[in-house]
Amino acid sequence: MDLSLYAREGEQEFVELTRSFVRKSVQPMFGGDAPDGNLDMMPSILDTAFEVGLAASPCTGMPGFEYGIWGTSADNPKGVRLSAMLLSAVAEACAGIAMNLHVQGLASRVITSSEGGLPEPPARVAVALQEGHALPDYRALLGHGGEPDEGIGTRVLPTETGWVITGSKSFVYGMEGTDAFLVFCRIAGNRGGENIGCLLVPAGATGLEVRDVGGRTGIRACGLSNLVLNDVIVASEHRLSSREAFSLMGRAMCLHWLGISAMAAGNASGALKAAREYAATRYQGGAMIGEHPAVRKLLALSEARVEAALALLLQTAGFACGNTDFLRRCAIAKLMTTDWAFSAVTDALQVFGGYGYMEDYGMEKRLRDAIVLKTAAGSRNYLETFISDAGREDIR
Amino acid sequence: MKPEALDLQARVDALRPGNASKHLDFFGKLLVDNREMTIWEHDTGLLPVGARIWRRRARDFARRYIRPDAVRADSLPREYDPRPIVSQAARKGFQTLLLALPLGTAFPGSYFLKSASFQVAVVAEEFAAESGGIALLLMAHHLGCAPLILSGHVPTILRHLLPLYARTLRGRPEIMAFAITEPGAGSDVEETEGGAEARLVTTARQVDGGFVINGRKCFISDGAIADKVTLFAKLQGEGLESWTCFLIEKGMEGYSIGRQEHKLGQRASDASELILDDVRVPQRNVVGRLRSGWANNRNVLNYSRPVVGAMALGHARGAFERALEFCRSTVRGGKRLIDYQDVQIELADMIVKLWSARALIWHSCSQFRCYQSASAAAKVAASDISFEVCTKAMEIMGDYGYLENRGAESLWRDSRLTQIYEGTNQINRLAVIEHQWAEISGRCGN
Numbered sequence: 001m002d003l004s005l006y007a008r009e010g011e012q013e014f015v016e017l018t019r020s021f022v023r024k025s026v027q028p029m030f031g032g033d034a035p036d037g038n039l040d041m042m043p044s045i046l047d048t049a050f051e052v053g054l055a056a057s058p059c060t061g062m063p064g065f066e067y068g069i070w071g072t073s074a075d076n077p078k079g080v081r082l083s084a085m086l087l088s089a090v091a092e093a094c095a096g097i098a099m100n101l102h103v104q105g106l107a108s109r110v111i112t113s114s115e116g117g118l119p120e121p122p123a124r125v126a127v128a129l130q131e132g133h134a135l136p137d138y139r140a141l142l143g144h145g146g147e148p149d150e151g152i153g154t155r156v157l158p159t160e161t162g163w164v165i166t167g168s169k170s171f172v173y174g175m176e177g178t179d180a181f182l183v184f185c186r187i188a189g190n191r192g193g194e195n196i197g198c199l200l201v202p203a204g205a206t207g208l209e210v211r212d213v214g215g216r217t218g219i220r221a222c223g224l225s226n227l228v229l230n231d232v233i234v235a236s237e238h239r240l241s242s243r244e245a246f247s248l249m250g251r252a253m254c255l256h257w258l259g260i261s262a263m264a265a266g267n268a269s270g271a272l273k274a275a276r277e278y279a280a281t282r283y284q285g286g287a288m289i290g291e292h293p294a295v296r297k298l299l300a301l302s303e304a305r306v307e308a309a310l311a312l313l314l315q316t317a318g319f320a321c322g323n324t325d326f327l328r329r330c331a332i333a334k335l336m337t338t339d340w341a342f343s344a345v346t347d348a349l350q351v352f353g354g355y356g357y358m359e360d361y362g363m364e365k366r367l368r369d370a371i372v373l374k375t376a377a378g379s380r381n382y383l384e385t386f387i388s389d390a391g392r393e394d395i396r
Numbered sequence: 397m398k399p400e401a402l403d404l405q406a407r408v409d410a411l412r413p414g415n416a417s418k419h420l421d422f423f424g425k426l427l428v429d430n431r432e433m434t435i436w437e438h439d440t441g442l443l444p445v446g447a448r449i450w451r452r453r454a455r456d457f458a459r460r461y462i463r464p465d466a467v468r469a470d471s472l473p474r475e476y477d478p479r480p481i482v483s484q485a486a487r488k489g490f491q492t493l494l495l496a497l498p499l500g501t502a503f504p505g506s507y508f509l510k511s512a513s514f515q516v517a518v519v520a521e522e523f524a525a526e527s528g529g530i531a532l533l534l535m536a537h538h539l540g541c542a543p544l545i546l547s548g549h550v551p552t553i554l555r556h557l558l559p560l561y562a563r564t565l566r567g568r569p570e571i572m573a574f575a576i577t578e579p580g581a582g583s584d585v586e587e588t589e590g591g592a593e594a595r596l597v598t599t600a601r602q603v604d605g606g607f608v609i610n611g612r613k614c615f616i617s618d619g620a621i622a623d624k625v626t627l628f629a630k631l632q633g634e635g636l637e638s639w640t641c642f643l644i645e646k647g648m649e650g651y652s653i654g655r656q657e658h659k660l661g662q663r664a665s666d667a668s669e670l671i672l673d674d675v676r677v678p679q680r681n682v683v684g685r686l687r688s689g690w691a692n693n694r695n696v697l698n699y700s701r702p703v704v705g706a707m708a709l710g711h712a713r714g715a716f717e718r719a720l721e722f723c724r725s726t727v728r729g730g731k732r733l734i735d736y737q738d739v740q741i742e743l744a745d746m747i748v749k750l751w752s753a754r755a756l757i758w759h760s761c762s763q764f765r766c767y768q769s770a771s772a773a774a775k776v777a778a779s780d781i782s783f784e785v786c787t788k789a790m791e792i793m794g795d796y797g798y799l800e801n802r803g804a805e806s807l808w809r810d811s812r813l814t815q816i817y818e819g820t821n822q823i824n825r826l827a828v829i830e831h832q833w834a835e836i837s838g839r840c841g842n
Contacts, residue, residue, distance in 0.1 A: 035658065130795070171795040215471070215800030217809070283580070283595065294822035346783070346812075353820055354577070354615045357660050357813055358667075364660035371790060371808065372798045379794035381738050 011082055018089040026093045035359040036220045056105035058112050058121035070105025072112050080320035084262040091266025095369040096221025102259040103173045107182050110252050115241035126174030127182040154185040156197050162236045169227040176223050184249050198245040200238040207232040218368030254327050257334035264341035264373040265309040271366040272302050275348035295351055302347040305340040313337055328390035335383045338374040345370040446503020450515050454522035466527035469664035470806050478533050485534050486569035492561045494541050513699045513761040517706035524710025528810025529664025531707050536617035540572025542696045543626040543641045547684030573622035575613040594636055600629040606678040619668030620653045628689045639689030643681040650675040661809030701771040702761040705778030708814035709753045712785035715807040716746050719789035746785045753778040769831035772824040779814035786811045
């Protein structure tokens with residue numbers, strides 16, 4: 001399995017550039033005792049990602065503005081597909097670093113795709129979609145029933161000079177040193193299509209508490225916080241175009257699910273490669289373990305699942321557009337690719353036997369990352385209900 | 397509420413099994429069980445009296461002593477002192493379960509009608525539901541003791557096991573460990589065909605009055621804290637057929653602890669390398685006959701695999717209980733998660749799997765002698781189910797599932813090891829086939 005085999009004309013160059021970034025900047029962080037790599041290297045790795053244009057930016061003129069992961073080129077299926085491939089390529093080495101690039105790109109894409117954008121967009125930005133256990137109401141996202149603000153308890157009140165936000169957001173992934181958060185909130189008093197607002201909250205805003213969620217299983221190279229907003233005042237120009245906040249949220253969900261799918265597939269692909277290498281060098285029971293039927297079976301199933309995950313991911317990216325059908329497809333991609341990828345990683349780990357369970361070989365990290373990608377941003381139940389409802393609408 | 401809604405509710409209530417069965421005849425009512433009991437109570441009621449008592453004791457112990465230590469032991473394993481919990485478990489009789497009263501603490505009825513592993517397995521599930529690491533810390537001791545009993549060598553039992561049990565019962569517990577795995581031979585030493593070609597390095601050379609052992613063992617649970625280790629070595633110039641079990645004691649010259657592994661889970665119990673550099677072992681520390689080690693080892697696995705299955709089941713049950721609590725306390729769209737039918741179906745699926753694993757585990761050690769195919773099948777089924785159920789528990793909890801303070805993720809990490817140790821599940825599948833080969837190959841009839 002090689003991601004390059006999927007690259008079309010014009011994409012190969014970007015994939016190679018990403019691989020070069022991985023070799024020079026990401027791989028050196030591994031090899032020490034820390035199970036998640038040397039996280040002290042993260043600032044320089046991310047700086048490099050911005051310099052080489054892999055990290056998207058909402059600021060025009062920055063290297064990643066157009067062709068970074070979820071840069072402005074992701075306004076069409078080709079660009080979405082390319083970003084997904086690049087995310088997978090980074091996640092082959094470290095899904096946590098890929099998550100940094102993904103959430104930066106996701107937030108950048110929300111800003112750049114809004115009408116008028118922002119006058120002075122921040123360099124590093126994250127997007128807050130979730131509150132507690134709740135994601136935005138799936139029926140509303142699908143456009144049939146439900147209230148668009150269901151699942152959004154964070155409220156915003158207009159004042160003469162701007163907005164006052166009160167509420168909380170949870171499970172917000174973001175780079176270390178994030179300058180600002182995009183917060184979707186309910187505008188008090190408004191009903192109908194305009195009752196959702198998207199506001200940019202500077203990280204240092206008075207009344208904003210950014211609380212680390214504490215210990216977690218995986219994706220530790222990327223920050224994860226809960227936001228508490230206590231009467232946070234933001235300037236009026238920090239609200240993204242008023243009419244389209246709800247559709248921006250839908251688009252953000254699409255790319256978020258697709259990005260998680262891409263990272264899951266990449267992480268699994270990396271696990272499979274490591275297992276193949278191990279199987280070719282480790283002797284057991286009179287032969288290299290790669291020659292044992294039980295191990296071959298594990299590798300074959302792992303490979304089949306990685307291929308299936310990549311195929312579904314890239315097929316889904318090809319349908320990228322702003323409608324609810326794409327949202328449904330992204331939900332399916334998230335549901336299935338993370339599941340296949342998780343199985344592929346656990347099979348690959350099994351090839352290592354006892355060594356797979358130890359931190360030294362890096363497989364346990366891949367498994368930890370795989371379970372987080374599987375459970376984050378929409379539980380299985382949420383996604384199943386979402387897909388079921390979307391399918392039902394098609395029949396109507 | 398509208399009257400018609402009340403009517404509907406009243407009709408639904410009347411149709412509930414508990415109410416509907418009131419219309420049965422007297423003898424019909426006797427044949428219906430509508431008691432509101434937990435699955436745990438139902439299952440406990442199935443057990444023989446002795447095992448029932450141990451199950452209750454183990455759950456109480458796990459909640460009182462293991463639960464408070466679980467997070468610390470997982471997050472800071474190097475700073476966790478295992479001795480207090482070992483002493484506490486010993487005082488309560490949990491460390492002497494491999495012999496029946498009065499020599500040990502197992503109840504004779506369950507011990508002889510079921511197997512030596514049965515009561516240990518029942519206890520293992522309860523411990524593992526609170527902490528995989530502490531459960532392994534306590535259970536690995538039984539694994540270390542098992543070769544002493546299963547050697548069938550009376551002098552060994554009289555010389556080593558009975559005094560150890562007596563000291564433990566008097567409040568001076570000693571920790572035992574079991575050492576077969578070597579850096580170049582993991583699964584090989586748990587399977588016949590692999591064993592024939594295993595590259596073993598740990599070798600015993602016969603000298604006056606005993607043996608001198610050189611070599612290394614790796615991934616030994618409780619290896620660093622064990623007072624004594626039942627360790628297997630080939631005899632010099634021979635192969636695995638010559639494997640012999642030796643009792644190695646802490647403090648023997650040349651015996652040292654090497655690297656301690658950093659594991660994904662089950663961290664409270666160390667997984668250590670044992671280094672043997674010209675370790676002189678007296679003749680009295682040979683466990684059983686010379687060259688009986690391979691047979692002893694294989695039989696130890698027959699008795700230990702149901703216990704590993706029970707530990708896996710415990711991890712899964714623990715994760716399920718945490719997911720259940722989450723579903724009870726989390727509201728989405730104005731309803732508790734537990735009130736959604738799709739969530740109920742997921743939970744039911746988990747219950748079905750847990751129940752089936754428990755049934756197979758209890759079956760596998762329900763006769764006096766544990767046997768290879770049933771033990772291996774129980775270990776495979778329970779560990780696969782465990783990882784599946786733990787994963788599902790985390791999925792139901794969504795993003796909360798992977799937070800350490802919610803408890804499910806540590807059990808998920810713990811459960812993954814059960815698919816690997818005591819023979820990978822691939823090796824255990826082959827063990828099922830090997831034991832049933834006469835049937836599978838058509839050599840024996842119906």
